[in-house]
Amino acid sequence: MIYYFTGNGNSGYVAARIGSYLHDCIEKIGDSTRLCVSAEDNGIGLVFPVYAWGVAPPVTDFINGWTLDDIRRINTEKIPVWAVMTCGDEAGACSDMLIKILGKKGISLAGVWSIIMPNTYVILPGFDVDSHVLAQQKLTSAMGRIKEIGDKIQSCTWETDVWRGSWPRLKTHLVYPLFRRWGINPKKWSKGEECIKCGQCARVCPVDNIRMTPTGPIWGNNCKSCMACYHNCPNHSLEYGKVTVKKGQYRIKDYEL
Ligand SMILES: Cc1cc2nc3c(=O)[nH]c(=O)nc-3n(C[C@H](O)[C@H](O)[C@H](O)COP(=O)(O)O)c2cc1C
Numbered sequence: 001m002i003y004y005f006t007g008n009g010n011s012g013y014v015a016a017r018i019g020s021y022l023h024d025c026i027e028k029i030g031d032s033t034r035l036c037v038s039a040e041d042n043g044i045g046l047v048f049p050v051y052a053w054g055v056a057p058p059v060t061d062f063i064n065g066w067t068l069d070d071i072r073r074i075n076t077e078k079i080p081v082w083a084v085m086t087c088g089d090e091a092g093a094c095s096d097m098l099i100k101i102l103g104k105k106g107i108s109l110a111g112v113w114s115i116i117m118p119n120t121y122v123i124l125p126g127f128d129v130d131s132h133v134l135a136q137q138k139l140t141s142a143m144g145r146i147k148e149i150g151d152k153i154q155s156c157t158w159e160t161d162v163w164r165g166s167w168p169r170l171k172t173h174l175v176y177p178l179f180r181r182w183g184i185n186p187k188k189w190s191k192g193e194e195c196i197k198c199g200q201c202a203r204v205c206p207v208d209n210i211r212m213t214p215t216g217p218i219w220g221n222n223c224k225s226c227m228a229c230y231h232n233c234p235n236h237s238l239e240y241g242k243v244t245v246k247k248g249q250y251r252i253k254d255y256e257l
Helices: 010-022 057-064 068-076 094-104 132-154 168-182 200-204 228-232
Strands: 002-004 026-028 044-051 081-087 109-116 189-191 210-213 216-219 238-240
Touching (some): 010 132, 094 168, 109 132, 200 228, 228 238
Parallel strands (some): 002 026, 081 109
C-alpha cells in the first residue's frame, strides 16, 4: 500500500505512477487516514512533498498515529517501509528527519528517494513558480526517475538516493522549526476582486480547511501551507498578503486533485 500526501498534485501524481507500476493501491493522507497493515502487503510506501527541507507535517502526524499493533505487524512480518519525497530543488536532510520520526516508532526505513518536480512554493519574497520550460524539463526527467525508483522498489534494491543540496543539515535544523512556527498563517490568505466564488479553492484543499460562503472563501486554522488553493484558482485571484502579487501559478496536467 502506498500512502501519499499531496498539496498541489506533484506527489499525488508520483504516487499514482509508482502505484500503477507496482500494481499497488494508493491512499491519500488526510486528517483521518489510518494505516492498515495486511499480510499481503509487500511494502508500505510514503510519498510526500518536502516542506522547508523537512517532512510535510501531515505525514509526521500520520506516522505518529501508527499503533503498537501496526508496528508489531510491520516488524514481525518484515514489511519494508520506503519513501519517495518530491521537492522543487533539494530535499536537505529531510530523509534524516523521516528516519528519526520512524525510528521513534521502532521502525527502520528500508529505502528513500527524492524526485525533483516543479516548484509550488510562492509565499516568501524571491520564491516563484518555475518557468514553463524548466517545469517541463523537471517533469520529463521525473518520468525516468519514477521508473528507476519503481524498478528498485520492485526488486527490493533498498538504498538512500536523495538530492540533499548544499548545507542540508543546517537548512533542515534551522529553517524547518521556523517554518513550523511561523510559516503557516492562514489569516494572510484573501480573495481578490476577480474571485467568482466557484469553490475550487475549497474543493482542492487537502484538509478541508476552506469554507465557501456567499461572500467568498474563508480559511480555517488548519492550513498546511500547501498552496493548492492559490495555484488552482481559475481566476488567479487569491493572494497571500502582498507577497504573491505578480507571481505565477502551477498545476500538474493529467492529475485531478
Ligand atoms: C510549504 C512549502 C515548502 C516547500 N519547501 C521546499 C524545500 O524546502 N525544498 C524544495 O526543494 N522544495 C520545496 N517546496 C516545493 C515542493 O516540495 C515541491 O514543489 C513538491 O513537489 C510539491 O508537491 P505537492 O504538489 O504534492 O504538494 C515547498 C513547497 C511548499 C508548498
